[in-house]
Amino acid sequence: MTSSYRPDALIASDISAYLDQHQNKSLLRFITCGSVDDGKSTLIGRLLYDSKMIFEDQLAALESDSKRVGTQGQEIDFALLVDGLAAEREQGITIDVAYRFFATEKRKFIVADTPGHEQYTRNMVTGASTADLAVILIDARKGVLTQTRRHSYLAHLIGIRHIVLAVNKMDLVGYDQAKFDEIVADYREFAASIGITAFTPIPISGFKGDNITALSENTPWFSGPALMDHLETVELDVDADRAKPFRMPVQWVNRPNLDFRGFSGLIAGGTVKPGDKVRVLPSGKTSTVTRIVTLDGDLPEAGAGQSVTLTLADEIDCSRGDVIALADAPPQVADQFQATIVWMDGEDLLPGRAYWLKLGTQTVSATVQQPRHAICINTMAELSVKTLSLNDIGVAEVYTDRGIVFEPYADSHGLGGFILIDKITNATVAAGMLNFSLRRAQNVHWQATEINREAHARQKNQLARLLWFTGLSGSGKSTIANLVEKKLHAMGKHSFLLDGDNVRHGLNKDLGFTDADRIENIRRVGEVAKLMTDAGLIVLTAFISPFRAERELVRAMLPEGDFFEIFIDTPLEEAERRDVKGLYKKARSGQIANFTGISSPYEAPLNPEIRIDTTKVSPEEAAELIVEQIMGVWSPVL
Numbered sequence: 001m002t003s004s005y006r007p008d009a010l011i012a013s014d015i016s017a018y019l020d021q022h023q024n025k026s027l028l029r030f031i032t033c034g035s036v037d038d039g040k041s042t043l044i045g046r047l048l049y050d051s052k053m054i055f056e057d058q059l060a061a062l063e064s065d066s067k068r069v070g071t072q073g074q075e076i077d078f079a080l081l082v083d084g085l086a087a088e089r090e091q092g093i094t095i096d097v098a099y100r101f102f103a104t105e106k107r108k109f110i111v112a113d114t115p116g117h118e119q120y121t122r123n124m125v126t127g128a129s130t131a132d133l134a135v136i137l138i139d140a141r142k143g144v145l146t147q148t149r150r151h152s153y154l155a156h157l158i159g160i161r162h163i164v165l166a167v168n169k170m171d172l173v174g175y176d177q178a179k180f181d182e183i184v185a186d187y188r189e190f191a192a193s194i195g196i197t198a199f200t201p202i203p204i205s206g207f208k209g210d211n212i213t214a215l216s217e218n219t220p221w222f223s224g225p226a227l228m229d230h231l232e233t234v235e236l237d238v239d240a241d242r243a244k245p246f247r248m249p250v251q252w253v254n255r256p257n258l259d260f261r262g263f264s265g266l267i268a269g270g271t272v273k274p275g276d277k278v279r280v281l282p283s284g285k286t287s288t289v290t291r292i293v294t295l296d297g298d299l300p301e302a303g304a305g306q307s308v309t310l311t312l313a314d315e316i317d318c319s320r321g322d323v324i325a326l327a328d329a330p331p332q333v334a335d336q337f338q339a340t341i342v343w344m345d346g347e348d349l350l351p352g353r354a355y356w357l358k359l360g361t362q363t364v365s366a367t368v369q370q371p372r373h374a375i376c377i378n379t380m381a382e383l384s385v386k387t388l389s390l391n392d393i394g395v396a397e398v399y400t401d402r403g404i405v406f407e408p409y410a411d412s413h414g415l416g417g418f419i420l421i422d423k424i425t426n427a428t429v430a431a432g433m434l435n436f437s438l439r440r441a442q443n444v445h446w447q448a449t450e451i452n453r454e455a456h457a458r459q460k461n462q463l464a465r466l467l468w469f470t471g472l473s474g475s476g477k478s479t480i481a482n483l484v485e486k487k488l489h490a491m492g493k494h495s496f497l498l499d500g501d502n503v504r505h506g507l508n509k510d511l512g513f514t515d516a517d518r519i520e521n522i523r524r525v526g527e528v529a530k531l532m533t534d535a536g537l538i539v540l541t542a543f544i545s546p547f548r549a550e551r552e553l554v555r556a557m558l559p560e561g562d563f564f565e566i567f568i569d570t571p572l573e574e575a576e577r578r579d580v581k582g583l584y585k586k587a588r589s590g591q592i593a594n595f596t597g598i599s600s601p602y603e604a605p606l607n608p609e610i611r612i613d614t615t616k617v618s619p620e621e622a623a624e625l626i627v628e629q630i631m632g633v634w635s636p637v638l
Contacts, residue, residue: 134155136155138167162234170203177221213227241303241305244269245326247325267303267305271304280323281325292310339435417433456534470551473581474578475570
């Protein structure tokens with residue numbers, strides 16, 4: 001039990017001094033990564049063991065578990081200290097990211113043990129997002145593998161500048177210096193190709209403890225440093241963020257009573273003090289900092305990494321998602337970007353689909369365009385692709401529905417890094433880094449006009465609306481929409497019907513029927529319908545529009561209350577029985593690919609404004625019901 005945890009004697013004699021001592025230690029966050037079975041978990045377990053950060057009961061449990069489910073015979077299996085999931089222990093692999101804290105006399109550490117399997121690359125990205133240093137492990141028997149390249153590229157892409165190349169399991173190759181030198185040379189060639197200019201190679205054995213906390217007699221040809229020595233002494237540029245211009249994303253408006261209004265957040269960069277001139281973005285309003293408030297009292301100055309509440313001299317509009325910045329050096333605001341994206345979901349990217357983009361405290365709707373290229377990890381070649389699949393890394397343009405405050409990721413991780421969230425499942429599907437805003441985003445501005453949509457609609461004695469008919473092919477959308485327009489026309493209303501088939505003869509003749517093309521089809525129709533409603537028209541659209549996300553995208557384009565989703569609800573078997581155009585028969589025989597309801601999904605509306613069951617009413621009756629309901633919704637004159 002000599003390596004179990006022993007409390008510092010200073011705790012008993014002077015607890016305050018002990019706490020001060022630890023509070024002033026620097027903190028290093030690092031990750032272990034590499035390919036499957038390179039010994040990442042074993043290395044972390046060894047670090048905890050040799051740092052005497054394991055309690056006696058933990059050590060006893062470890063010894064017991066090692067005999068029961070370990071992979072090292074009767075010896076201690078250090079990987080079990082961090083492989084906590086049952087599935088991890090059963091398979092002898094890491095699945096989830098495991099974080100562990102430990103400390104030495106010189107420094108505090110938080111280490112993230114990340115999975116080596118390609119399918120869990122997304123977990124590696126999560127662990128690397130806050131790391132200062134990456135320990136890239138390589139099995140001395142196998143050399144540089146695909147996952148070694150992938151994790152190295154990701155670590156560099158995310159901005160980790162301190163790289164340790166830990167050539168592990170040296171005991172299994174007889175501590176052969178030639179083998180070590182060969183692996184280092186191979187890695188150096190690859191590292192140079194992706195922009196890694198410096199790294200620290202160390203030959204180790206996580207299982208035997210060679211060169212972990214002290215230099216090993218088994219590698220007399222290696223002069224150091226040992227891994228722990230390097231981790232304790234590697235220089236961290238803790239002042240780099242403080243030297244940048246001041247930025248603080250607002251997390252919360254603190255209003256405990258009528259006499260206090262402050263803006264709380266974590267300072268992402270720079271320093272601030274009372275009297276500083278600041279600018280609130282994206283509005284651009286300026287003010288002066290009057291106080292820096294914390295739980296322990298007001299501060300004369302605050303800097304990057306501190307969570308504070310700022311009070312301003314002026315009553316200006318500022319809310320969650322805004323950024324308070326130095327007045328004469330504000331960040332940029334844009335709505336179109338080039339970004340590097342790491343795709344983390346089993347479902348492929350659908351270009352044109354709307355996702356939630358979360359950057360700092362800002363959340364906006366965003367669409368990703370067809371990628372410019374994807375990166376081949378083995379060759380670093382730029383591959384032409386139409387989408388991104390699980391673990392792909394690519395470059396694409398990203399458009400947001402409104403301007404967001406940002407800085408290039410190379411300048412600010414806090415204002416340049418983002419995630420994409422699926423609007424339907426709420427799953428995080430990608431992580432990304434903004435490279436720069438597109439020039440056209442800065443040069444193209446909205447031209448204000450004096451005659452607005454309300455004026456156009458009043459001239460026509462109606463309210464502009466969009467009636468969105470959706471349903472399976474053969475459900476009767478076009479038939480019912482046409483009857484509704486005839487009734488509106490007879491009532492003197494100004495309307496226009498956009499039919500799915502008709503639009504594909506012109507505006508969308510370049511699109512097919514893949515999921516990505518269907519999304520772009522609906523996006524274009526939505527934009528056209530919005531322009532028509534801006535002209536004061538009542539617009540009817542008859543499209544299958546199979547995906548909820550795209551129907552919601554169009555809804556979001558219009559003012560609240562102007563979009564009416566009309567679900568023409570026809571069972572698949574009934575639509576197939578009608579099959580006026582013979583399309584279902586062709587789809588069943590394989591002549592038509594990506595046919596909705598057969599080989600492509602249809603996502604029925606959950607809460608449509610109007611639902612028509614065509615098995616119970618005729619098209620004429622359905623049109624009458626829709627017009628009657630719309631008459632009650634719109635205005636007495638309709």
